[in-house]
Amino acid sequence: MLSAGTVGATEEVPLVNGTHWTKSAPEVKKAYLVGLSNAILVDVAYQADNPKATMSDFSPKVAKGMKGQTLDTTLAAIDNWYAAHPDQLQRPVVETIWFEMVVPGLNNSK
Numbered sequence: 001m002l003s004a005g006t007v008g009a010t011e012e013v014p015l016v017n018g019t020h021w022t023k024s025a026p027e028v029k030k031a032y033l034v035g036l037s038n039a040i041l042v043d044v045a046y047q048a049d050n051p052k053a054t055m056s057d058f059s060p061k062v063a064k065g066m067k068g069q070t071l072d073t074t075l076a077a078i079d080n081w082y083a084a085h086p087d088q089l090q091r092p093v094v095e096t097i098w099f100e101m102v103v104p105g106l107n108n109s110k
Helices: 018-023 026-048 058-065 071-084 093-108
Strands: none
Touching (some): 071 093
């Protein structure tokens, strides 16, 4: 698991959820989305060179399901979802992206 960058640190990086999201400034939200996007794009590029990679892999599915989304539309969709579901602030942001954006995007691309 990822940990803080100092030697001997044992604090794990938290899984960002709706509580973190709703308390964050727009710039922090954008930084989170850029980091998540970059990690997925690096994995997609790696898998493109791997003959065993298929569309059943997570990162290619995310890339396909999010096609046409921008940083701003993604941020707004997440903001809107948590505003409409204040009782679900413990839900991880990545789970919200998956079920509220990626899965519908995959279904629309069929």
